[in-house]
Amino acid sequence: MSDSIKQEYADDAIVHDHGPKKTTNALRGFIDNPFVFATALFASIGGITFGYDQGVISGVQEMETFVQRFPMSSTENGFVVAILELGAWAGSWLSAYPADRFSRKYTIVIACIIFLIGSAFQGGAQNVSYLMAGRFICGMSVGSLSTVVPMYQSEIAPPEVRGSLVSLQQLAITLGILIAFWINFGCQYIDSEAQWRIPLCLQIILGILLGIGILFFPFSPRWLMSHGREEEALKVLSKLRRRPIDHPVIQEEWREIKISVEFDNELERHQYPQYQGGGVKNDVMIGLMGYRDLFRPGMFRRLAIGCVLMFFQQFCGTNSLIYYAPKIFQSLGLSGQTISLLATGVVGIINFVATWPTVMFLDVMGRKITLIVAGCFMTLCMAIIAIISALYQDNWVGNEDKGWACVAMTYVFIANFAYAWGPIGWVIPAEIFPLRARAKGMSITTSSNWMCNFIIAQITPVMLSSIGYGTYVFFACFCFLSVIFVIFFVPETKGRSLEDMDELFGGGSAKTDNEILQRIEQQYSGTYVPGIEKPGTA
Numbered sequence: 001m002s003d004s005i006k007q008e009y010a011d012d013a014i015v016h017d018h019g020p021k022k023t024t025n026a027l028r029g030f031i032d033n034p035f036v037f038a039t040a041l042f043a044s045i046g047g048i049t050f051g052y053d054q055g056v057i058s059g060v061q062e063m064e065t066f067v068q069r070f071p072m073s074s075t076e077n078g079f080v081v082a083i084l085e086l087g088a089w090a091g092s093w094l095s096a097y098p099a100d101r102f103s104r105k106y107t108i109v110i111a112c113i114i115f116l117i118g119s120a121f122q123g124g125a126q127n128v129s130y131l132m133a134g135r136f137i138c139g140m141s142v143g144s145l146s147t148v149v150p151m152y153q154s155e156i157a158p159p160e161v162r163g164s165l166v167s168l169q170q171l172a173i174t175l176g177i178l179i180a181f182w183i184n185f186g187c188q189y190i191d192s193e194a195q196w197r198i199p200l201c202l203q204i205i206l207g208i209l210l211g212i213g214i215l216f217f218p219f220s221p222r223w224l225m226s227h228g229r230e231e232e233a234l235k236v237l238s239k240l241r242r243r244p245i246d247h248p249v250i251q252e253e254w255r256e257i258k259i260s261v262e263f264d265n266e267l268e269r270h271q272y273p274q275y276q277g278g279g280v281k282n283d284v285m286i287g288l289m290g291y292r293d294l295f296r297p298g299m300f301r302r303l304a305i306g307c308v309l310m311f312f313q314q315f316c317g318t319n320s321l322i323y324y325a326p327k328i329f330q331s332l333g334l335s336g337q338t339i340s341l342l343a344t345g346v347v348g349i350i351n352f353v354a355t356w357p358t359v360m361f362l363d364v365m366g367r368k369i370t371l372i373v374a375g376c377f378m379t380l381c382m383a384i385i386a387i388i389s390a391l392y393q394d395n396w397v398g399n400e401d402k403g404w405a406c407v408a409m410t411y412v413f414i415a416n417f418a419y420a421w422g423p424i425g426w427v428i429p430a431e432i433f434p435l436r437a438r439a440k441g442m443s444i445t446t447s448s449n450w451m452c453n454f455i456i457a458q459i460t461p462v463m464l465s466s467i468g469y470g471t472y473v474f475f476a477c478f479c480f481l482s483v484i485f486v487i488f489f490v491p492e493t494k495g496r497s498l499e500d501m502d503e504l505f506g507g508g509s510a511k512t513d514n515e516i517l518q519r520i521e522q523q524y525s526g527t528y529v530p531g532i533e534k535p536g537t538a
């Protein structure tokens, strides 16, 4: 087996676990692969839409003309925010089929068209129903982009930069939130409904940019290969890697993709001989069996860890800040819309800046220890806010310093989330599944993320208005439980190969995979690339 294939099956698309040196390699990889980098960077506009749509609502819902236009109870308010996440939950499930059938690229285009429709509904909303419909539609697009963009990025990337590219997506999310917060801050001074219509409409630019721009970027070579478009796959590889199609490196990578596609097919034949022969019924059965496999011993533990990590990523309370920061700051005694929006803008900056170390040093820091340390700080911050609020919530006037102490705690909280639970919450579920179960495993962990996100968005305003400081006690408890969970249930996955994952989680899938892989590799060792003579035979 070639080293790069070993690398692909060991670390695969998402992580790069080679210690401190690897970080340099990833940077080097970006410099060496400018076209890949530009493509992945461009595709991560999808992450910006994710963050923007999540972040924009926090300031908008506090604006005077918005409140006048949409008078709402706190439950309705929660639903207007949360319905985006419900749409995203649906979108993440629904995008797997078009991504395979019509390509990752066209699925991004479809998602952008849906995004434009949703944004127009939101920006032009005349009543709450329009607004909710718009947010649900946008949510479907955001959920779809959050599944397909990282998939596309990882499939065009050479293995050594794939991990950094996934973190790039998280960075894009935080950038989207940041932009939204500051656009809200700027627009609050407008003296008409344009105050909130502009921030809601501006996201249309992102949708148009991504939807049109992505058409100028290549198809995923892996997708092309899986559809039998082998020559095109070769041309795309040559363009991405900036080498001629007969270059040995290009031919080797083409062969590796060919082997990996054949590997998936072979595995399917091996496991489900009764569903071979094509046809809708067989295809559906094979798809369903893939989900059933996730509940087998060894695999179920991975699925559970992935879903529970996503659960804690949301239930630690970060999105209560992202969605309701101005409300929370007002509840902490900050008076005036400008001040609370300003304080919210700072949340966005801290969230963005504190994500950088992880993008740069993801593989130098251990996942487990980082989650534990950050979880402890997050528990502490929520506990301090709860105590101060309990003491002063009826008497903020004259105790502004206590209010500001709480604001400072929210900043420390968000910084700890940003370098740990934000990115690592996505990375671990992406690295624990063997390749063939990854798409389905990740679709479940991602949908778990969106469902929990939905619940938090829905319950936060209700909790703030009904139990006050109890809201922070609630989040402190989940932060604490997240630490316990990581200590006892999450193994350190940094630097582990696919075979190690089987040792860590039990089950023998990787060994079986490996045997099949080796057999296929032998079978295709002499394969020649279409349209090109085998090296040395000219």
Ligand code: BGC
Pocket: 054, 170, 173, 174, 177, 313, 318, 319, 322, 351, 421, 422, 423, 425, 426, 449, 453
């Ligand atoms: C989470 C989002 C959150 C964002 C904040 C992401 O990892 O999944 O729900 O809003 O981080 O930066």
